Amino acid sequence: MDKYIISGGRRLEGSVGIQTAKNAVLPILAAAVLTDEPVRVLNVPDITDVRNMVKILACLGCGAEYVGNDIIVNGSTADSCEIPRALAHELRSSVFLLGSVISRFRRAKIAYPGGCDIGLRPVDLHLAGLKRLGVGITESNGYILCECDRLTGNEIMLDCPSVGATENIMLAAVKAEGVTVIKNAAREPEIEDVQNFLNALGARVRGAGSGTIRIDGVKKLGGAEYQPIADRIEAGTFAIAVAMCGGEAELVGANAENISSLLHKLRENGCKLRVKNDRIFIRSDRRPVAVKSVETQPYPGFPTDLQAQMTALCTVCSGNSIVTENLFETRFKYVPELRRMGADITVVDRSAFVRGVERLRGATTVAHDLRGGAALVVAALAAEGESEVLGIEHIDRGYAAFEYKLAGLGAKIKRVGI
Numbered sequence: 001m002d003k004y005i006i007s008g009g010r011r012l013e014g015s016v017g018i019q020t021a022k023n024a025v026l027p028i029l030a031a032a033v034l035t036d037e038p039v040r041v042l043n044v045p046d047i048t049d050v051r052n053m054v055k056i057l058a059c060l061g062c063g064a065e066y067v068g069n070d071i072i073v074n075g076s077t078a079d080s081c082e083i084p085r086a087l088a089h090e091l092r093s094s095v096f097l098l099g100s101v102i103s104r105f106r107r108a109k110i111a112y113p114g115g116c117d118i119g120l121r122p123v124d125l126h127l128a129g130l131k132r133l134g135v136g137i138t139e140s141n142g143y144i145l146c147e148c149d150r151l152t153g154n155e156i157m158l159d160c161p162s163v164g165a166t167e168n169i170m171l172a173a174v175k176a177e178g179v180t181v182i183k184n185a186a187r188e189p190e191i192e193d194v195q196n197f198l199n200a201l202g203a204r205v206r207g208a209g210s211g212t213i214r215i216d217g218v219k220k221l222g223g224a225e226y227q228p229i230a231d232r233i234e235a236g237t238f239a240i241a242v243a244m245c246g247g248e249a250e251l252v253g254a255n256a257e258n259i260s261s262l263l264h265k266l267r268e269n270g271c272k273l274r275v276k277n278d279r280i281f282i283r284s285d286r287r288p289v290a291v292k293s294v295e296t297q298p299y300p301g302f303p304t305d306l307q308a309q310m311t312a313l314c315t316v317c318s319g320n321s322i323v324t325e326n327l328f329e330t331r332f333k334y335v336p337e338l339r340r341m342g343a344d345i346t347v348v349d350r351s352a353f354v355r356g357v358e359r360l361r362g363a364t365t366v367a368h369d370l371r372g373g374a375a376l377v378v379a380a381l382a383a384e385g386e387s388e389v390l391g392i393e394h395i396d397r398g399y400a401a402f403e404y405k406l407a408g409l410g411a412k413i414k415r416v417g418i
């Protein structure tokens with residue numbers, strides 16, 4: 001177990017490279033099970049969620065190895081359709097494997113998934129979608145058992161635009177007989193990326209990025225070498241850190257379009273932003289001005305995965321803000337930790353009422369989930385004096401070399417063993 005020790009109050013200056021998107025890499029690795037041909041996923045971030053996904057692929061009998069920064073998956077040797085409890089609990093994305101495993105073996109046995117403890121996170125929409133494709137589902141003893149003789153395309157209407165359910169149904173449908181149409185599909189950029197990857201393998205998927213996705217089943221898929229999109233949440237986290245600490249930075253390899261909801265807010269905060277190709281330049285020269293309200297919504301709305309970091313920023317703005325979380329029930333667990341640093345936040349139901357204070361002060365805090373943990377680090381960077389952030393194994397799930405990248409921008413942050 002490690003912790004971060006951070007000396008706050010320094011401006012952030014310089015250039016930082018943005019990693020490949022965790023939330024694109026995970027379903028793409030899951031999709032590699034669909035083909036017997038080798039798949040090479042390029043520039044994969046070295047994060048625990050990806051390492052766990054590689055372990056799960058190995059457990060299914062796939063070849064999965066790191067070659068430099070890439071991962072090569074060889075699905076031809078896959079011989080198991082079961083994901084044991086210990087692994088599934090480590091990683092919620094194991095549930096994305098339902099679609100590809102059932103497609104491959106006509107059978108899947110997966111323990112209920114884990115992942116960040118940020119709310120109920122049901123999988124009812126995933127299962128209802130698979131049922132529409134002809135899958136029989138039973139649940140017993142903490143396991144989901146899926147079986148079918150064949151998968152048949154169908155029209156599926158999602159009750160809400162779930163990212164995971166959309167991806168899972170896409171993976172199950174690519175090799176189904178006939179046409180599948182997903183309505184009220186999630187529109188996140190990572191879903192379009194999964195579509196592009198599947199099509200690179202020879203699938204026939206279109207419409208991702210809109211609310212309706214059409215999948216024409218194909219018999220066989222080939223191999224591919226694929227570079228997934230940039231991590232918009234990592235880019236957003238660095239942008240918020242600069243806004244909060246003050247300074248001037250360049251985010252290299254970022255996609256501004258994919259975080260335009262955040263960039264609009266940062267402009268309202270008073271930050272200067274400029275975008276050139278895959279670079280976002282951000283400058284913050286004075287105390288940020290409070291944005292009145294931030295509400296998380298499915299894409300293209302404000303991402304729930306940047307809610308905690310944005311709330312951290314609101315704590316030091318001049319003025320008051322209301323941050324409302326509409327997607328997950330318990331995504332304010334970091335709030336008591338920010339209060340230890342002098343933040344003035346009151347949570348009522350799904351909203352955090354934040355009164356901006358001049359300065360946060362260093363304190364010892366504990367991360368309880370991935371994005372909440374990132375918010376505590378960002379707050380500590382801006383705070384006066386020294387902070388410790390514990391529970392950073394949560395942060396390691398999603399941010400590669402976080403402390404090195406921040407140190408590269410001039411932050412004083414080090415990882416020490418406990």
Ligand code: UD1
Nearest residue numbers: 023121122123124125126161162163164165304305327328
């Ligand atoms: C994905 C992302 C996660 C992000 C989230 C929302 C990955 C690996 N994770 O998670 O980082 O925070 O999208 O952008 O890509 N829901 C149901 N029933 C279901 C499925 C979902 O009610 O069967 C609800 C959830 O409780 C939640 C909402 O739908 O309220 C959105 O969840 P969903 O989009 O499915 O999130 P994930 O795919 O788990």
